Amino acid sequence: MTELVDLTERLVAIPSHEDATAAGDAIETWLRAETDARVDRDAVGNVLAYRETTDEPAGDTLALVGHHDVVPPADRQTTGEGVDGEYVVERRDGRLRGRGTADMKGALAACLLAFRDATPPAGRTLAFASFVGEEDGGVGARHAIGEGFAPDRAIVAEGSTGYSAPGVTDVAVAHKGRRGSTLVASGTAAHASEPEAGANAIYRASDAIDIVRGLDAPAATVRGESVTGSLAVTLVSGGETWNVIPERCEVTVDERTVPGDRADLGRVEGTVTGVEWTVDQDLPPMACEDADFADAALAVAREVHAGRGLDDASTADSPEHVVKPHATDAGWLASAGTACLICGAAEPGQAHTDTESVGIDVLERCQRIYRGICERAV
Missing domain, CATH: 3.40.630.10 (Zn peptidases)
Structure with missing residues (x-):
């Protein structure tokens, strides 16, 4: 000892x-x-x-x-x-x-x-x-x-x-594993008194978040043991001031991956207009x-x-x-x-x-x- x-x-x-x-x-x-x-x-x-x-x-x-x-x-x-x-x-x-x-x-x-x-x-x-x-x-x-x-x-x-x-x-x-992603929603700025003149990036981000919430978490079985992943939005940042329609909103997604399976986050990018998906970290x-x-x-x-x-x-x-x-x-x-x-x-x-x-x-x-x-x- x-x-x-x-x-x-x-x-x-x-x-x-x-x-x-x-x-x-x-x-x-x-x-x-x-x-x-x-x-x-x-x-x-x-x-x-x-x-x-x-x-x-x-x-x-x-x-x-x-x-x-x-x-x-x-x-x-x-x-x-x-x-x-x-x-x-x-x-x-x-x-x-x-x-x-x-x-x-x-x-x-x-x-x-x-x-x-x-x-x-x-x-x-x-x-x-x-x-x-x-x-x-x-x-x-x-x-x-x-x-x-x-x-x-x-x-x-x-x-x-x-x-x-x-x-x-x-x-x-x-x-x-852990895959950290960012969803970037882009819009068009406008005065908040005329919201129809712009495209609200926060609304687009909200639509993206709704899709993330509906995705199945990854799951697998290894040597008879169940491995269940998870998917969560952990940070939202958008807008600059109270009277401007925001032109940008970022959403951070934390995903715990499992052997052989991942959540279909690419669906967000292909479904919501003006949203791009990037992977920031991918620990296997x-x-x-x-x-x-x-x-x-x-x-x-x-x-x-x-x-x-x-x-x-x-x-x-x-x-x-x-x-x-x-x-x-x-x-x-x-x-x-x-x-x-x-x-x-x-x-x-x-x-x-x-x-x-x-x-x-x-x-x-x-x-x-x-x-x-x-x-x-x-």
């Missing part, structure tokens, strides 16, 4: 919301000191490492994947003025508290130790990747993929604890199509849980295959052909908060799960 907690505390203390270089340096240094892996640092700051079997031809590559950038800390989470100081990390009540403990330097530390300690089956290459820019649309993952990072399978160490039951570390076989969903991998990972998670020796059945429930609602770097990897699963220590409601924390016992469990998956033949 001490090594895992100490490594987590060391990584969490390093600021990485604006510049993740120092955190990447620490990870790279640890890998070079603690393993005989081939370690690479790419042009954007990703840290990649490979442990290759020397006496057997490479059969498959399994990667443990995380990220070392974080969202900006709250004032209480830093020792300096504003958000400029070293991050505060506290060990209290069986938990580590501070920015990045849950999302996701704790799980990253567990990945590092599992990567070092695992004895993989003959012919398997173990890979480790810690990306930058996950919180900024997958900048690091997209760069690495573009440069040839293509493991056959990957465990992405985002949070999956507490989905099927409190305290249970589940295995997510799918997650939603993820679905694991490798049933053997999904089942093997779940078996490991269940074995680790069963070995905890807990008497309280309410906290010793068996892990399940679940669906994660949030987009992660697994979406980019899956889109490039990697079979991905998500398994990690963070619980719902912990990431990106000013009270962010993670259970030390859950980090230990994740370390054992990661090592077990690395050692399990699929």
Whole structure:
């Protein structure tokens, strides 16, 4: 436990919301000191490492994947003025508290130790990747993929604890994506006393919104688990002053996509005069199509849980295959052909908060799960 907690505390203390270089340096240094892996640092700051079997031809590559950038800390989470100081990390009540403990330097530390300690089956290459820019649309993952990072399978160490039951570390076989769109309604300005002389962009936007409200949300099924997306107008902006017919109105649409299905937003552009649809962000969903991998990972998670020796059945429930609602770097990897699963220590409601924390016992469990998956033949 001490090594895992100490490594987590060391990584969490390093600021990485604006510049993740120092955190990447620490990870790279640890890998070079603690393993005989081939370690690479790419042009954007990703840290990649490979442990290759020397006496057997490479059969498959399994990667443990995380990220070392974080969202900006709250004032209480830093020792300096504003958000400029070293991050505060506290060990209290069986938990580590501070920015990045849950999302996701704790799980990253567990990945590092599992990567070092695992004895993989003959012919398997173990890979480790810690990306930058996950919180900024997958900048690091997209760069690495573009440069040839293509493991056959990957465990992405985002949070999956507490989905099927409190305290249970589940295995997510799918997650939603996020497509952010803007509908721009254009009209013709006129004095409000003569509205018929113009074309009201807000009215056109309202017609577009009515169509959005009538669209079906996307839905899919992955490994028997239902994945249901959503569609919502989240922002409307139009008009300049009280006595002018508006000539422009913008509508922001948040859509949570699912594997293989999306809402038909293009219908708006083709139906309402003067409305254009543009996509501002498109984070892909993820679905694991490798049933053997999904089942093997779940078996490991269940074995680790069963070995905890807990008497309280309410906290010793068996892990399940679940669906994660949030987009992660697994979406980019899956889109490039990697079979991905998500398994990690963070619980719902912990990431990106000013009270962010993670259970030390859950980090230990994740370390054992990661090592077990690395050692399990699929």
